[in-house]
Amino acid sequence: MAELDEIDHALLRLLRQDARRTFSEMAEKVGLSVAAVKRRVDRMRDLGVITGFTTQIDYSKLGWAIEAFTELRYAGSAPVSEIIRTATVAPEVQAIYTTAGDPDALVSIRARDMRHLQQVIDTLRRAGNVTGTKTLMIMDVWTRSDADPATPVRPTPPRPSTPGRASSPPPPQTRGPALP
Numbered sequence: 001m002a003e004l005d006e007i008d009h010a011l012l013r014l015l016r017q018d019a020r021r022t023f024s025e026m027a028e029k030v031g032l033s034v035a036a037v038k039r040r041v042d043r044m045r046d047l048g049v050i051t052g053f054t055t056q057i058d059y060s061k062l063g064w065a066i067e068a069f070t071e072l073r074y075a076g077s078a079p080v081s082e083i084i085r086t087a088t089v090a091p092e093v094q095a096i097y098t099t100a101g102d103p104d105a106l107v108s109i110r111a112r113d114m115r116h117l118q119q120v121i122d123t124l125r126r127a128g129n130v131t132g133t134k135t136l137m138i139m140d141v142w143t144r145s146d147a148d149p150a151t152p153v154r155p156t157p158p159r160p161s162t163p164g165r166a167s168s169p170p171p172p173q174t175r176g177p178a179l180p
Contacts, residue, residue: 002047007032008040012049015041019053059110066111066137070121071103073132078104086128092120103134 004012010030014021027037044050059067072083080098083105087096095108107124111117117135125133 002044002049004044004049008044011037011040012044015050015053063112064110066109066113066117067141068109068111068117068138069136070107070109070124071132071134071136072105072107072124072130073102074104075129075131078129082128086124086130089127090120090123092116093124 007030011026014026014029023034023037023041026041027034030037032040041050059065072086074083083098084096087093087105087107090109092109092111093107094110097106097108098104099106109117109120111120121133121135124130
């Protein structure tokens with residue numbers, strides 16, 4: 001496991017918000033030199049913490065208005081290789097998540113319209129030993145660029161208690177701003 005400090009986590013949050021930020025911008029925000037920020041980002045890349053810099057695309061503007069997750073269920077115990085082989089028969093599949101329990105896999109799909117989505121699901125049903133599917137339509141997507149589940153949570157010190165009175169519990173710990 002990579003050991004990161006609070007500044008490393010701050011740099012990760014900044015890059016999640018905008019991967020095109022310059023080292024100079026990030027240095028100003030975290031209070032380090034440009035060279036120190038570059039060394040830290042390079043180290044996180046070398047450690048495999050940062051695996052790439054991506055572009056967010058609005059697929060609806062390209063004619064792919066439908067996004068859905070389809071659960072796949074298989075007869076018996078399907079090896080991961082079979083699940084991947086099944087899901088990759090359709091180029092509309094964006095990602096495949098194998099799961100523990102039911103369902104066996106969750107497949108992220110993009111389609112032009114409802115009819116196209118149905119065709120993709122039918123293709124998945126015919127591929128491999130799929131015994132059942134359930135599709136969930138994505139209505140809207142909200143992501144947090146400031147959330148960092150790896151950021152260490154500082155324990156809140158206990159409050160001193162008044163003699164004869166029970167001490168109140170410390171306030172709940174949070175990792176970031178409260179959700180709206």
